[in-house]
Amino acid sequence: MQSHNPALERQDSYEGAGEAQPSFRHFWRKFWELGPEFRRWIIPGVIRGVLRMHQFNSREIVFLGKHVQIIHRGGRGRIVAGRGCRIADNCFLDVGSEGLISIGTRTVVGPNTRIMAATEVKIGARCMISWNCSIFDSIGHRMWLEGQDEAEIEAPIIIGDDVWIGPYSIIMKGVTIGNNCIIGAGSVVRRDVPPNSLVYGNPARVAGKVLKWER
Numbered sequence: 001m002q003s004h005n006p007a008l009e010r011q012d013s014y015e016g017a018g019e020a021q022p023s024f025r026h027f028w029r030k031f032w033e034l035g036p037e038f039r040r041w042i043i044p045g046v047i048r049g050v051l052r053m054h055q056f057n058s059r060e061i062v063f064l065g066k067h068v069q070i071i072h073r074g075g076r077g078r079i080v081a082g083r084g085c086r087i088a089d090n091c092f093l094d095v096g097s098e099g100l101i102s103i104g105t106r107t108v109v110g111p112n113t114r115i116m117a118a119t120e121v122k123i124g125a126r127c128m129i130s131w132n133c134s135i136f137d138s139i140g141h142r143m144w145l146e147g148q149d150e151a152e153i154e155a156p157i158i159i160g161d162d163v164w165i166g167p168y169s170i171i172m173k174g175v176t177i178g179n180n181c182i183i184g185a186g187s188v189v190r191r192d193v194p195p196n197s198l199v200y201g202n203p204a205r206v207a208g209k210v211l212k213w214e215r
């Protein structure tokens with residue numbers, strides 16, 4: 001019997017990963033604007049992306065930093081990335097046998113960040129995820145606490161478009177973060193975050209309203 005996986009049934013809507021794909025002309029212009037130092041840095045990243053395209057289930061070339069680890073735990077797990085996506089050095093992407101990681105157009109994932117999807121981790125377009133963040137949709141081990149039913153192990157994480165996540169933040173299972181939010185450095189996000197919110201702390205709490213932020 002074929003296994004039922006809601007994440008995979010929804011995956012087609014993520015092929016465009018969040019928005020209309022910007023043209024190559026857009027990237028070419030940006031590329032020249034960046035200056036020679038940055039150009040020298042970005043070319044090896046694009047080459048790494050081309051060489052490791054087979055590890056993604058999308059057709060776009062992703063900029064890949066050095067020593068990015070991508071673990072597919074077999075089965076029907078998928079990693080989908082939109083155009084202009086950048087994944088920096090030493091990131092770790094781990095997708096379970098039924099999982100889906102989708103990363104939206106022009107989203108940047110900073111160095112040493114770890115994303116794990118047993119069910120689904122969806123990250124929107126134009127997000128900036130800083131260094132040393134952890135985004136995982138599973139607690140990884142079954143557990144039982146006195147007076148409670150067995151704890152829920154896995155629940156999808158949905159991060160909207162234009163979300164900036166500060167360094168050393170942790171986004172836990174089942175959390176939905178609305179569009180245009182800022183998650184302050186070192187936050188532990190365990191509850192949903194409404195759109196246009198500034199949150200920080202452990203546990204992260206709403207501390208302000210975001211009008212806009214600049215990449």
Ligand SMILES: CC(C)(COP(=O)(O)OP(=O)(O)OC[C@H]1O[C@@H](n2cnc3c(N)ncnc32)[C@H](O)[C@@H]1OP(=O)(O)O)[C@@H](O)C(=O)NCCC(=O)NCCS
Nearest residue numbers: 130131165166167182183184185186187198200201202207
């Ligand atoms: C999102 C952020 C910019 C908000 O900063 P801000 O609005 O200027 O906040 P302030 O510095 O004025 O601080 C206001 C209050 O919130 C607290 N606060 C601010 N950011 C906090 C955080 N990340 N965690 C815990 N408390 C925080 C401050 O201690 C202060 O408390 P007080 O009023 O009791 O003194 C900030 O949380 C942050 O993440 N800064 C780091 C940005 C960063 O790492 N950038 C690197 C590139 S990704």
